[in-house]
Amino acid sequence: MKIAHRELLTLAARSLPGRIALACVLACTLLNMSMATAQSLKLDAPSPLHQGNNQALIDSFVGDHYYYFYAEPGKFHIAWTFSGAQEGFDVGGKPSFAAVFNPKTAGSQITHKDGPTGAVYEGSVTQRTRVLVGVSPVNSKLVRQTTPYIIVVTGNVSFGNASAGPDPIVGTYAQKLIFSGEPALGAVRFLANGKILSSNGGTGTWAAFDAESGIYTVxxxxxxxxxxxxxxxxxxxxxxxxxxFELQR
Incomplete structure (x- = not known):
């Protein structure tokens, strides 16, 4: 598991498992954060979860995923499940999941139970409290493994406004498929205005074809x-x- 800051090492060492280390990272690093609306690789800009299934692939060559939601007074439930490797190789091991209050408020409580294919978190709060969620991939830096997972949050909860920010495609990518007879594009930026810029000077455009399914014309x-x-x-x-195109951190 990744330890993002030196001060987390002592805290993580008290608990040992990767899930606990991830929880320490979440709890200790994110007291003041900006909001993000696309799924996020950034610890300081998590994405809002939404009602129902939150499905994604986590990639050992790309890194952690970060989300948030709001627990309202009462009880809440988080179910995280993962399945077998979808792309690359199954190198063994499991991805990790953690959820923490951000920040913890008076009267807030959370417990968890790990299973062979996921984890369940149960919690309660007496006032509106932000909950930060993190998923870490299988530790495999030399061989790629991608793992599908689903997060479902139910109970007395509310979610951030995912429609208020840029389209989820916006970001910086590395070209992984080289077009025949053409030079590599290098780093490629998908901008919020529908334009594409590449580090070799190339330009292009993108448009959402089916936003709900995440299908784009590029x-x-x-x-x-x-x-x-x-x-x-x-x-x-x-x-x-x-x-x-592979998303860059």
Whole structure:
């Protein structure tokens, strides 16, 4: 598990498991944060969870995912489940999950129970309290493993406004599929205004085709593609699932 700051080492050492270390990172680092609306790889800018299934792929070559929601007075329930490797290799081990109050308020309580394919958190608060959630991939830096997971939050809860910010596609990517006969684009920025800029000077455009399904039309380097956004990971070819652009931290 990642320990983001030196002061977390002592706290993490008290508990040992990766899940606890992740919880220490969440609890100790995020007292003052900005909001984000796309799925986030940034500890200081988590994404809002939404009602129902929050599905994603976590990639050992990309990094952690961070979310938040609000616990309202009363009880809440978090169910996190994961399944087998979807892309790359199954190197063994399990991804990790943690949820902490951010910040903890008077009367707030949370417990958890780990299972073979996930974890369940139960909690209660007496006043509106922000809850921060983190998912870490399997520790595999030399061999890629991607793991599908689902987060479901129920009970007395409310969610952030995911429609208030930029489209989830906005971000900086690395080109993973090189177009035949053309130079590499290098780093590629998808901007909020529908434009694309690449570090080799190339330009292009993007547009949402089916926002609910995460399908986009992308034109760059003389190529027009239909890509599906795997939030917090990559843009993949909608037809063959090959990674075209990989999200950078």
């Amino acid at each position: 034109t760059i380097g003389g190529h027009r593609m239909t890509l599906t956004l795997q939030r917090g990971r990559a843009l993949v070819d909608t037809a063959n699932k090959q990674t075209v």
